[in-house]
Amino acid sequence: MxxxxxxxxxxxxxxxxxxxxxxxxxxxxxxxxxxxxxxxxxxxxxxxxxxxxxxxxxxxxxxxxxxxxxxxxxxxxxxxxxxxxxxxxxxxxxxxxxxxxxxxxxxxxxxxxxxxxxxxxxxxxxxxxxxxxxxxxxxxxxxxHSPEFPGSEHGITSNEVFHLEKLPRRVVIAGGGYIANEFAGIFNELGSKVTLINRSDVILRGYDESIRDRLLQISMTKGVEFRFNCGFESIDKNDDGTFTVMTKGHDPLIADIVLFATGRxxxxxxxxxxxxxxxxxxxxxxxxxxxxxxxxxxxxxxxxxxxxxxxxxxxxxxxxxxxxxxxGNKPHRVDYDCIPSAVFSHPPMAGVGLTESQARNKLGSVSVYTSDFRAMKNVLANRNERALYKMVCDGTTGRVVGLHMIGPDSPEILQAAAIAVKAGLTKDQFDQTVALHPSMAEELVLMK
The missing domain is CATH 3.50.50.60 (FAD/NAD(P)-binding domain)
Structure with a gap:
């Protein structure tokens, strides 16, 4: 015993x-x-x-x-x-x-x-x-994480957002990471007026710059307002149940909810x-x-x-x-290299491996290939939104060290493509693969 x-x-x-x-x-x-x-x-x-x-x-x-x-x-x-x-x-x-x-x-x-x-x-x-x-x-x-400042107790987090009694008309979201951008897309699509407040000047730090810049452009076109280099001063609750949000260097905002998405x-x-x-x-x-x-x-x-x-x-x-x-007498360790990730924004983005800047810092010689296109569905729908796929390769060996994309179904496409990156395949091996036409995923083997 x-x-x-x-x-x-x-x-x-x-x-x-x-x-x-x-x-x-x-x-x-x-x-x-x-x-x-x-x-x-x-x-x-x-x-x-x-x-x-x-x-x-x-x-x-x-x-x-x-x-x-x-x-x-x-x-x-x-x-x-x-x-x-x-x-x-x-x-x-x-x-x-x-x-x-x-x-x-x-x-x-x-x-x-x-x-x-x-x-x-x-x-x-x-x-x-x-x-x-x-x-x-x-x-x-x-x-x-919930920041502390005068009136911060009026804010909510992602824990409470799923239980809202009604859809808010005006939403202020604090943060620039994946949670902030995902809920910005959700509420904007459902008809809320969304303002995203970020204390730095970039969103989605750590993701490839070209992809996150494309998301910012599309989000703004869809009506999401961004305030960069912006910090909270206070939140006051009004008699009608709304909130007045005071930020540094900007006009006050009236909101029905303030959502903190500032890390965990x-x-x-x-x-x-x-x-x-x-x-x-x-x-x-x-x-x-x-x-x-x-x-x-x-x-x-x-x-x-x-x-x-x-x-x-x-x-x-x-x-x-x-x-x-x-x-189990089966010792093994987790391999943290080439972990794919996604942001379920509108449209979604996904990536695996090194970003272009990371690759240049690590490898020096880098080759970058892109495909900037409108998905077939968006063309017929008369929607100008463009997808962007990006392949980052070792400039010496041609090995694919990073894949990053934004567009419809990007996370679904990247999961399979991440296997190729993890396996160390080269751009030439991608090119030798016959395209599956017509699909968005075929752009992965057609990049120039």
Whole structure:
């Protein structure tokens, strides 16, 4: 018999924690997972899944308009926010149940209360019960950062935006990253007046400059207002329930909601990690090695709480690697090179590998190929919006080191193309591939 109650105790039942729990249990470990909110984590409950469903809903605004050019007699239509909101939340409930069922089917004990670390091999539940485990895995994720200034308590974050009672007429969004630009596109398509406030002079820092500049141009054409190098001074609530937003160097804004999309912070406050000897970085993230181990040999961490790469598929791979290494006698590590990512803006953008500037700094000699075109659907719809594909290659070997694109279905196209980049294929091998015509994806093998 083991000296511990469990072989593995996981704190947090998000994507990384669920994968680690399920795989560890499949390897024969006795596993428990504690979750203080709902099983599924940020992605399923209040992140990428419900947000993507809102993106789909918002796309119908353009699709219904375009349909008339394709011969459809579209009557006057109205959008009902409550219907979309409730259907999205219903899907979240369904997925929450499925995640819980998956854990149960894999003989993982699910404890629906908060757990904190009280020792190298011990956790304490909110009820006061103490549980011991040979290993403890921290998979608590992160939460939205909210800036502090006079009236900032009137702002909301992406956690609350899915539960709005009604569609706001005027939306002020703070931030320049993917969350800010995605919700800017959603609300703009649904008919809200959107103003995006960014304290720097660029959006989507880290993405390829040509692609993010194209998104900015298209977003402005569609009516999204951008205020750069702009900071908040205050938010005042008016008698009618609206808000007056004061910013530095700009005219006041009247808004129905103010949405903060200014980054995410690891959920380590009050978790007892520092007291247990676990080293945290300046942002509160758990410091881990390549095998996800913290400074305490029995305590590991995966996912956003480590602040390495805050992406759901990465958390899942980290959870898998942890469970296989510790319990499955199949040691392996996550390869963080060439991770594809997407921004589900309007239109969406996606990329993998090095941007042009990164490639020039790293390789020196770089060859860049582009395709700037209107999608066939946009041509017939009389929509001037142009897609842009960009291929970045090692100037010496011709190896494709980066692919970046913006346009309809870009994330769907890039997923397959990312395999080629990961495999180290060359521009010549792309060129030798016969185009699939007519499609947008064929531009990948026709770039000049």
């Amino acid at each position: 083991s000296d511990y109650d469990y072989d593995l105790f996981v704190i947090g039942a998000g994507s990384g924690g669920v994968r680690a729990s399920r795989i560890a249990a499949a390897h024969g470990a006795r596993v428990a997972v504690a979750e203080e909110y709902r099983v599924g984590g940020t992605c399923v409950i209040r992140g990428c899944v419900p947000k993507k469903l809102l993106v789909y809903g918002a796309h119908f605004a353009e699709d219904l308009k375009d349909a008339q050019r394709f011969g459809w007699n579209v009557p006057e239509v109205e959008f009902d926010w409550a219907t979309l909101r409730d259907n999205v939340l219903g899907e979240v409930d369904r997925l929450n149940g499925l995640y819980g069922q998956t854990l149960s089917n894999n003989n993982v004990d699910v404890i629906l209360e908060r757990a904190t670390v009280s020792g190298a091999h011990e956790v304490t539940l909110a009820s006061g019960r103490k549980i011991t485990a040979r290993y403890i895995l921290i998979a608590v994720g992160a939460h939205p 912070v690891p959920n380590t406050d009050g978790l007892g990690l520092a007291e247990a000897g676990v080293e945290l970085d300046q942002h509160g993230a758990v410091k881990v090695d390549a095998d996800n181990k913290s400074s305490v040999d029995s305590i590991y961490a995966v996912g956003d709480v480590t602040n390495r790469v805050q992406l759901t598929p990465v958390a899942i791979r980290e959870g898998q690697a942890f469970a296989d290494t510790i319990f």
